[in-house]
Amino acid sequence: MSPEAAASAGMEQARVNEEARNVVEAEGLKAWYITQAYGVERTVKAVDDLTLSIREGEIYGIAGESGCGKSTLLKALLGEIVSPLTIVGGKVEYEFDAGKIDALKQTAEDREAIRWRRVSYIPQGSMHVLNPVRRIRDTFHDFIAAHQETTREKSIEMARSYLQELGLREGVLGNYPHQLSGGMRQRVTIALATILTPRLIFADEPTTALDVVVQRGVIELLKEVQQRENSTLVLVTHDMGVHANLTNRVAVLYAGNLVEEADTSTIFRRPRHPYTRYLIESLPRMGDRSERVGIPGRPPALDNPPDGCRFHPRCPLATDICRQEVPPLLPVEGIGNGTGPPHRVACFHQVDAPLEAGEIEHATEMPHAD
Amino acid sequence: MTLLQQFILPRLLQWVIVIVVGITITFLIPRLSPVNPIQQALARLTQFQALEPEAVLQLKEQLMANYGLEGSIVEQYFRFWGNLLGGDLGPSFGAFPQRVNDMIGRALPFTVALLTFTTIMGWIIGIIVGTLAAYYPGRLTNLVAGVMIVVYPVPYFIIAFIFLMVFTYYIPFFPLIGVFRGEPFEAEFIATYLHSTFLPAVTLLITGLSFRFIMARALGTAELSSDHVQYATMAGLPDNRLMYSYVARNTMLPQVTDLGLSMGAIFSGTLITEAVFGYPGLGDLLLQAIYQADYNVVMGITLLSIVGIATASLIVDLSYPLVDPRVRYR
Amino acid sequence: QPSGLPVDVPREELFVMDQIFRWSVIDNYNVWGPASGTPHRHALMFETLWYLDQETGNIMSGASNEPPVYNDDYTQMTVTLVDSLKWSDGEAFNADDLVYTVETVWNTPELSFGGWHAQFADFLESVEKVDDHTVTFTLNRPAPRFHKNFEARWAGLYMMPEHAFSQIEDLVNYTYQDGPYLGLYAPVEMDPNGFWNLFKKRDDPQNTAVCQYHMNEDCGPGYVLTILYGDSTKKVIAMTRGELDAFMNVDFEAFESLLASTPTAKSWYPEFPWAYPNETSSRLIRFNFDTHEWTNNKDVRWALALSLDIVQLQTEYIGGVAKVVYVNVPYTPKLAELYYNHPRMQEWVENLEIDVAGEPYKPYDGTVADRIGEWADEQGYAQPAETAAASYGSGWWKYDTDTAAKLLEHNGYTRDGNGDWFTPEGERFSFSIQAAPDEVDSFRVANAAADMWNDFGIDVELQGLERSVWSANFETGQFETDAPWLSFVLPDGDGWPQMRSYHSKYYVPAPELHNALGGGTPARLVDPVLDELIDAMESLHPQDPQNLELVHQYLQHWVENMYYISTVSFKKFVTWNELYWTNPPSAENDVYMPLYWFQGGRFSIGGLESLGG
Amino acid sequence: MQTDREHSLLSVESLQRVFVTREGFTTTRLEAVAGASFAIRNDQPEIYTLAGESGSGKTTLARLVLGLEHATSGNMYYKGRDVLHLTNKERRDWFLKEVQPIFQDPFATFSPLKRIDSYLYETTRNYKMATTREGIDAHVDEALHAVGLSLAEIRGRYPNELSGGQAQRVSVARALLTRPSLLVADEPVSMLDASLRMSIVNLFRSLRDDYKVSVLYITHDLTTAYYAADRIAIMLRGWVVESGPVEKVLGEPLHPYTQNLKNAIPEADPEKTWEGDASLAVMDTEEYTRTGCRYAGRCPAVMDICKTTVPRDIEVQGRSVKCFLYDEEVPEAERMQAMANGGLVA
Amino acid sequence: MFGIVGLFTNIRDLMKFSGAFRWGFIVLVFVFLMAGLSWFSPYEEDHRRDTPRGKPPLTEISIGRDDDGERIYARTLLGTTSQGQDVFWQLTFAVRNTFLIAGTAVFIGRSIAILLGMLTGYMGGVFDRVLSTIIDSLIVLPRLPLLILIAAILRGDITTLGLGVLLGIMDWAHPSKRYRAQVLSLREREFTHTAVFSGMNPVKVVVREHMPFLVPFLLADVVSGFLWAIGMEVTLAYLGLGQISVPTIGSLLYWGNYYNALLLNQTWVLIPAIAAAVFTVAGFYMLSQGITHYLDPRTRLTRLGVSDS
Ligand SMILES: Nc1ncnc2c1ncn2[C@@H]1O[C@H](COP(=O)(O)OP(=O)(O)OP(=O)(O)O)[C@@H](O)[C@H]1O
């Protein structure tokens, strides 16, 4: 990509940010899994005290290691709270044209009105969510008929033209899911989730377990859908490459906490949280075979997270304060042009140094605060 | 390599082998029985009579000839296959000189009608109710499930007896035995037929139903936690659509398999139910035949059942892809 | 309430009776051929020459109403036929029919499923028509019982219509559905599944033997339906519902519940002991002398008999409703007179002494019937005015376990502290007794015996076997003891026809079929004394007093050896519901027996009177 | 095709595996591995990568190598010995000791119902690597140390009590117990997140360098392949379409398919977004049954000959390519034209 | 999975974990207690005429005499049978014997089924084809008629244990097919390959690796096996082909029916036997539900307190 193109992309981003209002706002969200096993209660604080807002028309990425609560966050934002998942505190609100809607208190009617028409969801492992014994066209009809008046012919016609626009061949409609490749199934699911032109799309790891070629196709499809309707896309993945390619803004989750949030280029160029830095540095790059290391240690168990900063046991910069106090998520001053959403970080020992593309910082060379 | 060669022919071959082995076993086993059909017939023919010893011996020979029991067991076996392939099951011993073909021909429609009705109804109702129960867990469901689990182990004939007592004695509404008036397919025949078949049918239905319910509920519950159902639920699909096209439909593979195989189990059920209700089907016929060591009738009926079950499972196997498009023939 | 009956006949014209089994051969009334299945039908549709009534022991008229006349050396028998009988097509019944019947059966083995062919082949020289109603049989050797072939208790040689059958080419496979019949009824409809059969009365009832016997021009119900409902429970339900007018038998318990629900139901006696007690058979305990050594010891057999309490057996197990017998002769009025109450037998049994360890011992106890009567009083049953013996049978053996113990000990058996018996070899004295539970009284006799012998200290295992298994077992000698039923004598008192198969020449060792030689007994008994007696009876006329004496001797010898332990007579809860039809045979109307499915059942049916719908 | 059997650790020659499947009432013949050839050198341990998109036959090839699948035709030699026709005894006593697998999903590798250490003990005992109790413990511990774990850490634990990375390391450790010369790792990192990925791939590198173990590394993650591997073979629908040193093949891919693969890699750099159109595979089976080049259907530089004729392997620029674009027998003008059409770099 | 030591903790866990298990367990303990009580019965197993006949529950009956010859009276809990036996104590024997029959049948049937199912599933090839065809042939045989025939052949000589063995021999074809299918899929699972590469031989693989996965399956199967065996026992007894003098659930029903219990309203001789059958099967059913649920990997994960990272 040429520098001009990059600049224009940046400008586009800025434009979005300026005009947009927030579509989703979550405040102090606590979504825990509370299980009764053996009569013993166990609480997994999968999302713990999390505040974020997502702007209309943007692609908002959520990154983090496996098991850090990404999917849980999405479910909470979607308002799909099924036991043992419990909302312990906080709120989630949508704002579309007609005022605010409390996402966590949806009635069955609300759901029928909101789901798929306004808010839609592509779950993790979306290649497995199609009914294996139902033809694709029937599934389309089921999903369309659930939310709007239609006949079988109409809904199939709708599906046909939509699939064509998305570059899937028509024959797919007559197939059963197992007759399609994984990537095609994933694309069908995306089509299913977006055919009713929702304003807000939650996509949970839509590309894991796909090979790069198919992954690329799926991601381009998502982007196309998002751009066509100027809808909002919330994309969860732990693949930083995908974030880099697709999102406008990235939130980094660690052990149920939001640790850093900034526009994409900032996250990749000037990450401030040690965890984010690790995440990006550890990625190998083409054309570079010098040694890289993973993040030391393993993520904490969420039913008994460490006190203070949850990253401290793995953090080379950790000090006593990290072990005792939870770092607040605060905007970084003096960054950005002041009009977009701020760059927020939750760390006592933020690192303020650019990450040069291609440059490797060895873990041991990470500056120590103490 | 075509499908025919690769799958259908071997499957057909297997069908043939299964039937031949099955029939051979049922040919041999009755002949191991201590009950001697000749002695049985002798006792029947000469009851209350003091017979000359000479007459007894002569009668025995006569019976041997009539029944086709001369020669070694191997000779009998090949003669049996010869007759069978000629479509003749031989004479009944207990009802000589009646042909087994005729006897089975008379009883078969009754059993088939009863079985088809109860099996299919039990299957459909069981699946519907079971799926509903899986879909709406709750107190009512637990109650229904509890009842079903209680009914499930109660022996067929106990249920039959209770119905018999209640609906022919205390509330004498149904006839005591199968009473059929009029020519087949006339209004009177149909009326009396329904009247006579009701109790045995309900008995079979109830026992079949309870099993089907338990199975459908278990399968439905498992299906409910599957990804595609959860996703469709999230997408706000209406309940009936979910239940029918997403839960029940997906449990069809095991249900259809089981339907094919359950014909055998149900056959056992009719055996006794028919006896209790004086219903003129194959079950009662078979029971009598076993007692009288009426080899040919036993053979005829088991053969029917063997061919029936083998064919049912053949059809089930061949129709799997219709039921579940994922299935591949290997 | 819809009718549970399968036929559309006004109830006041229809008599519904319990069919004793499910017909497996449909629409075939050729009783001579291999399809043979006679019950009900032979009473309704057919005639034999004579009928031997078991209640009275009298010969009753059939196609002949005079006894056969033999020449002096029993080589010729002359029969005179009734001249007023007609076939249902109007043709007169005459000597041609009898001659034709005999010759046909004689010449066609396939038409001889009562065994008559073999009899004729064995004895018959020629059969000749003397005149229209007289026929003479010439025999190739003395045969004083030749007429038995024509005399029915259950069955006899049924008359064939010569004028019709001579037209039929293949008589063996002829189904004889359209008559003509000599009996009162003709079949009109049959259940293709064999559960029922409908018969209609002839248009000319006056031409049948039954109506002539009853001296009633139009005797008997217009229609008779035989129908099989199933087990006791179902029969009782059917009668309660008014859908059954007579049944053959039910369990004691079922009968009591019927009495409670259906006041019009009635068996033989109007009060206790209700059931018909005079069927010619008795229940006993049989030993297998071939395979189990211990059974060959007379003392052991006696010990077993003495350790049974017959009063308890008859009351507690059988409900008090059968007559006690000490030998296998049923206690019908006629047979009681010929045997139990015959002075010779009475004297013998009262003075009978057996040897108990060298001491003589009188085992007979004459008070049994009275004690049963007392028991019935205690239960609060009203009883008939007859003597206790008439209701409860003969005396029996004392219940004397001390003597029984002595007998065993004398033979080397020992008893331990718990009272358990051990064989001389030192093993636990144990054996099994087999019975078929659906033969109710036999099974209960076995039950009682097992219980009482267990109490006495013998380890007896009761095996209830499915009937066909049970019979297969005794046929092949696979039993130790079992509980069958039989009678040594016929209703008229003759013994030879039944006793002869005990001749040692028919003996076959187990496990071959006991009747491999034609005769033979499952007990596989060999006793030269019996052989002699049997041989002596053969050439005597049944009514010959010498014959009776020989039978007495046979029975005495039998009892002294206690070959079988006889217990009670046959009884049946033959029950009539006097709701639509009345005047069935009963203790008050005891001119003939009530077993309507026997050939003689026609008298019962013909005697019925309608009570209106 | 003949490889240098004597000097190769593993040499695979024209290996073919055909599956016949019936679906509904139609039969499909599917050449999942179609005459694949490559060799892993013996003189010096190397990490050899098999890469390619999903369904290209990588797993099938790995299973063939491991002997879990029967070859339809072709040859395979290990240390010069024919290993397609081993007796059961030879296989157990020799081959299984030499070649050990590492599977994709570390949790599927071990039965969830058994303690994970039991596999380590089983392997040690069954191959008689040690006999005494202490010996076995020491042997297991040593293998675990090689992967950065210790026996104390994992003893008595069930698979799901370990993190994915730990479980995958145990899987590697188990494979190392028999002191194999070759590890066959089928997508060992695809289930893991970036950080864990690196630790496993680093582990392979250290095994190669410190323990002299060769690795057949199967993946569709080209970045880790580039990072770790010495040589690479790119698979397409059963074919090996390009193979050679990883810097060459991935640095300057020649085959249009390899180029497509490389382009599709999302780089963790917001300024490097994708160029050109993605060309997506249609149904798997369609390409398997195509006559001519299996890539012809979506190749931007397709020529007429590609649609009818199967290309041969061409040695060019230090690698082997299965493409007419580099085939001298095809007129050069035509090839240049096609490349230009496809927007490819020559 | 169930070490001997761990058994009790497992049961305790299960009791806490699953209501179905709890109820099933309680019901079965109750049933076992019944069976156990049979050893303390004041009456002999096959003895009749111990009590007055046909008395309803809770009647006062004479149960013999004391040393002075005085009659001893007691109330019968469940009434007496027409053969003069105490229903309650007969039931204890019946439950014990039926357990013995069904238990033997299930044990033998499942052993054969598992062995053959696993072998055919794991070995595959010609071995599998031949055996599967034989199994299929057996599946199509109507079992009840066959059983009646065989029972008839054995001439009523069949002992309680013998009946169990016979039933077991007849009831393995269906389950073995199901086990085969399971093993077929387990065979393709990766840990099977791991086991093979760990040098395990086929028997070890099948027993150590696959067996544990069949346990939930086995449990469900045991329930249906139990049900079938009890059903067959009862049916044979009903037809008079069992050893009807040995008290079993079936023979209790047989005798009740023989003495027209329904017609005479003596339901107390039938109801306990039916209840025993229902309790036994329902108890096992609930137990297996509980255990299956407990062993389900999905619930197991949360239960073991691990995240699925
Ligand atoms: N149903 C559940 N019950 C209990 N704990 C759960 C449940 N589902 C998830 N968890 C736990 O919650 C935490 C967060 O899970 P989540 O699925 O949100 O992670 P994720 O970031 O989406 O991971 P991945 O990248 O693997 O999808 C994990 O520790 C997980 O073990």
Ligand SMILES: Nc1ncnc2c1ncn2[C@@H]1O[C@H](COP(=O)(O)OP(=O)(O)OP(=O)(O)O)[C@@H](O)[C@H]1O
């Ligand atoms: N046992 C089998 N029977 C039939 N077809 C099979 C079988 N195994 C694999 N295939 C087919 O062979 C082709 C190659 O499969 P393979 O698993 O080797 O691909 P892969 O490169 O490992 O893909 P992935 O990256 O998805 O794991 C696929 O189309 C697959 O459907």
Ligand SMILES: [Mg+2]
């Ligand atoms: Mg997730």
Ligand SMILES: [Mg+2]
């Ligand atoms: Mg693969």
